Amino acid sequence: MAGKHELHEKGLRLTPQRELVLSAVRSLGHATPEEVAEKVRETHPGINLSTVYRNLETLQNVGLVLHTHLGHGGATYHAAEELTHLHLVCGTCGSVGDAPIEAAANFVNVLADDYGFKTDVTHFAVYGTCAACVKP
């Protein structure tokens, strides 16, 4: 039978901690390691922060989650299947908005054609000033 768990298919062992980290990332959308740990603790209070970090890295290696740099320093994690948007970070109010990746299609093509650079627009946020902060 083909009933293998998705983690098994990636050659990973299925532990409660690992499953919880993955489902926390999926339910949170955007999340820092700290936020993931907090979420996981709702059902598994003893989880160690190191374990969260290690599992985020492991899950990233097999392509189930990805991270994005939103600024300041810390990375935020996303489920791989949700990463269909880019992030607009407002330097004034700190809000994080979304835009579809299609908005950058032309930009990506220019970089590919002129520089041979294959761009992943979701990995880094786009910095600027949001509509609310531009207006008085």
Add this chain to the structure above:
Amino acid sequence: MAGKHELHEKGLRLTPQRELVLSAVRSLGHATPEEVAEKVRETHPGINLSTVYRNLETLQNVGLVLHTHLGHGGATYHAAEELTHLHLVCGTCGSVGDAPIEAAANFVNVLADDYGFKTDVTHFAVYGTCAACVKP
């Protein structure tokens, strides 16, 4: 007489440390705080890292330097007058390439028109894979 130093014009006191930090940023192009400190120590060995951090922040507040996020976490500083390019960071080899800001002109316009978002393309790097790493 108009012979005021550029730091005086910004309302800052002119200290050797501050001048050295500014000229280090200018001569280095891209630089982390650590690299700036190292450069400054060539001529002023006793400078404290805190002083470098504080001066980078101060110079940034008055608009003489800017910082960009190239990934990993640390910011890199630039002289304000040199910031006429965006940064292409390769996730495979780690190299940082440049592209003129005009390459993003269309992208910036799309975000402005559709989302009212005023983009600063130089503040965050653009992530992807460089030409050398795309090819076998």
Add this chain to the structure above:
DNA sequence: AGCGAGTTGCGAGTTATTCGCAGTTACTAT
């Protein structure tokens, strides 16, 4: 020359992440 706010150096404190290691556990092969 002298005053006062702005700066500096220093060391301690924070925050975020990584590492080593010993004990435990999930899967594999009997």
Add this chain to the structure above:
DNA sequence: ATAGTAACTGCGAATAACTCGCAACTCGCT
């Protein structure tokens, strides 16, 4: 089922990159 073993976890210590408080100093004004 059961035992073996490599992967995984928890924990505490270590590291890295800043940030902060405070006393001493100095730049620029008068």
